[in-house]
Amino acid sequence: MRRQPWWALWVGTVIVTVGVFSSITLAETVFVQAKTAKLRAGKTSLDRVVADLKFGEALEVLKKEGNWLEVSTAAGVKGWIFANKTTTTKPSGGDDALAKLGKSFRRTEASEVTASAGARGLDKASETYANKAGITQQHRDAVDRMTAYQIADQEVEDFLKEGGLGEYAK
């Protein structure tokens, strides 16, 4: 058997090393940056939903095609997500770590103040403010209604679909 020259071994090592590092670079992680998002079997909004994703959930990117990403969830479910519902940096959410830390120091008086005065109603701090600032009942009711105002997620989804927005873009 003919002996290989020393440089062939060196070139082979470089190729293998580059290959390994390239594959690591390709394994990109993205996070869900939407209140809710659907993972679909294909890259159109007509494809079957294979999983409902939560805000902040980590996904491993397998492939990119147009506005869609093929991803894998931590549970191993594979599917497609509309790319604009993801971000490459982990979203911090409603309270960042420092705000959460601050909250942990707060004692019961804080929750007493924020406890809602009724099923809807202004919270106690705002109500006290409204009394001190002389806000009329009509205006209190307006903010009260605004606080309680709700639209079902499905209705927003239908609105997006009808307008060709989000993942329903033509």
Next chain:
Amino acid sequence: MRNKIVGTIAVVALSVALGGCAEMQRAAEGAARRSGDERLARAIHGGGTLISGLLPIGYEEESSIGQAIALQVVARYGGVSDQSDLTKYVNLVGRAVASTCDRPDIPYRFAILNHESINAFAAPAGYIFVTRGLLKQVRNEAELAAVLGHEIAHVSQKHILEVIQRSKRLAGVTEAGLAYAHQNPEAFKGLIDAAVKKLLDEGLDQEKEIEADQLGDVFAARIGYDPTAYVGLLNRLKTLKGDDRAFFKTHPNFSTRIEAVQKVMQSEGLKPTGVMLGDRFTKLSKG
């Protein structure tokens, strides 16, 4: 022996202050009280309060602040429109834009103010208002989406909360969370009134407004609206009143804003391929 106990408590309290462990702080406070040293217990309690007073405002407190500011906005701008279909439409557009903004996990609510001036406001915790006068200037859904995107950006970037946090420090409020609002409602009122003055009369810092313009357009484009729509609206408002700041006094002049939006479209690669939805706006904005 007593010195040793006090020393141990002091070390625990210090580790609490540095490590931020509220449970340990409470334990140290209790231990000091049980050992009969009320003064030390109060000092440990005060240390925790001081630390938490310096930490960012959490959502619970933000929500109360937002509600109180919203009360003043509604009171000063003629109340809220009772046109339920129009309110629903504005909420649907707003929810669509907010769904993929940089802070989509809090509730956003939108209301129309019965006022003919051309303006829009955002209070913390997602309380967003547009005036009837501004809606009259809007020609399509993409323009409305960008206007709401601008206000959503003020909430997502916590612009008003920064003002409150600064005011709290200046006023020497070191109590955590809403405890001060309960114990000293006058202090809470003072902070809210100062924030309202900044929001409605003086305006936020100019760079915050530019940031909201740029991010708002990015948020609207992210869900599929044409990013050039906002430039169209700003140009129309500029033609209407020129760069007269008295017209839109709480914001930078239109030329600066248009330039900033065009810049972000270029840097973010936003293409004019989204939807305008002029027909849907005409149909549904009639209320």
